[in-house]
Amino acid sequence: MRNKWIAAPYVGWMAFFVVAPLIVVLIYAFTRESADGSWFITLDNFEGMMGYASVFGRSFLLAGIATLVCILLGYPMAYFLARERGRLRSMATLLIMLPMWMNFLLRTYSWVFLLERNGFFNSLLSAIGLPKLDIINTSGAVVLGMVYNFLPFMVLPIFSVIVKIDSRVIEAAQDLGANSVQVFRRVIFPLSLPGVLSGVTMVLIPSVSTFVISRLLGGGKNLLLGDLIEMQFLGAAYNPHLGSAISLVMMVIVLVCMGVMNRFGEGEEEAVLL
Numbered sequence: 059m060r061n062k063w064i065a066a067p068y069v070g071w072m073a074f075f076v077v078a079p080l081i082v083v084l085i086y087a088f089t090r091e092s093a094d095g096s097w098f099i100t101l102d103n104f105e106g107m108m109g110y111a112s113v114f115g116r117s118f119l120l121a122g123i124a125t126l127v128c129i130l131l132g133y134p135m136a137y138f139l140a141r142e143r144g145r146l147r148s149m150a151t152l153l154i155m156l157p158m159w160m161n162f163l164l165r166t167y168s169w170v171f172l173l174e175r176n177g178f179f180n181s182l183l184s185a186i187g188l189p190k191l192d193i194i195n196t197s198g199a200v201v202l203g204m205v206y207n208f209l210p211f212m213v214l215p216i217f218s219v220i221v222k223i224d225s226r227v228i229e230a231a232q233d234l235g236a237n238s239v240q241v242f243r244r245v246i247f248p249l250s251l252p253g254v255l256s257g258v259t260m261v262l263i264p265s266v267s268t269f270v271i272s273r274l275l276g277g278g279k280n281l282l283l284g285d286l287i288e289m290q291f292l293g294a295a296y297n298p299h300l301g302s303a304i305s306l307v308m309m310v311i312v313l314v315c316m317g318v319m320n321r322f323g324e325g326e327e328e329a330v331l332l
Contacts, residue, residue, distance in 0.1 A: 086302035103303035110286060110304070117283040120197060121265035124204035125212075128261050129254065131205070132212035136253070137246075139213070140220035154210050162207065166274050169203055170194065173275070195277030203271040208264060212257035219253030220246065255319045263312050283308055 087104075089097045135154070139147055157165055172178045173194040180190040193199050223246060231241045269284030278285075283304065290301025 083302045083305055086299050087306045088303075090299050103299045104307070106300050107304055107307065113281050113283060113286050116197075116280065117266050120201055120280070120282070121204070121262050124201045124208065124265045125258055125261045127201065127205050128209050128212040128257070132209055132257060133216055133250075133254070136213045136216035136220060139217045140223075154213055157206075158210055163270060165207060166203055166270055169199070169206065170274050173199055173202075194275065195279055197276070197280050199275040200272050200280050200282075203275045204261075204265045204268065207271065208261045211260040211264075215256040215260065216250055216253035219250050219256075223249050259316055259319050262315065266312065267308065 088099055088101070090100045090102055091097055135150075139150055139154075142150065170177075174180075175190065175192070175194065177194070179193070183190055193202075227249075228241055228245060231245050236244065266282075267284045269282060269288050272280050272282040272285055276282075287301050287304055287308075289295050290297045290304065
């Protein structure tokens with residue numbers, strides 16, 4: 059009984075700051091306010107989302123591209139960290155984690171300075187006689203911001219899995235005649251899939267729901283789900299009922315994606331080597 063009371067503050071915190079807001083969102087999503095001020099249950103909020111199908115598509119497209127780039131960049135980095143030892147690994151890990159010690163907003167603002175028309179990159183191009191590039195306020199800038207901010211969330215899960223792979227398994231594959239490529243393709247990569255799936259989840263979900271990156275680096279020209287929800291609650295198009303409906307649908311989509319990824323990730327630790 060004493061152990062249950064120890065958990066009471068945590069349960070109360072979760073109930074007040076997590077469960078209660080979700081209940082409010084649920085109520086707003088299935089209700090609407092009439093002209094006389096009374097509320098009534100309706101599904102019109104979900105029908106109104108059809109006009110923003112392009113925003114949903116753009117959000118998942120850019121988030122998917124950012125996640126793919128994070129895999130292509132993050133896996134080699136994680137593999138390098140796992141293979142190295144001592145101070146070199148510690149220093150490389152520190153360099154990956156260092157940007158995360160800064161405020162998320164400040165990190166994104168720094169990319170505005172680097173990418174703007176008269177920013178650092180374009181000034182460098184002009185100095186060497188090359189034409190300036192219009193990078194800021196584009197989809198590419200938004201993806202770049204996502205990759206920069208969320209890449210550590212891809213590297214660290216993959217690293218934590220690769221570093222735990224038993225070296226005797228690799229040695230056994232080498233003793234059986236497998237070369238370096240075959241060892242990676244048939245041993246290391248299959249056993250590292252749980253880390254990859256965990257990294258995909260940790261990158262895809264915040265990328266879909268971000269609004270700071272798309273606002274600062276996209277210049278309002280690349281409206282994403284986070285921007286759309288903020289507009290419904292804080293913008294001129296104030297409609298918390300529609301905003302709640304969009305939030306609810308996005309949460310369901312995210313939960314489905316997580317369920318699918320976890321389903322594919324089940325049993326990977328005991329995967330049969332191909």
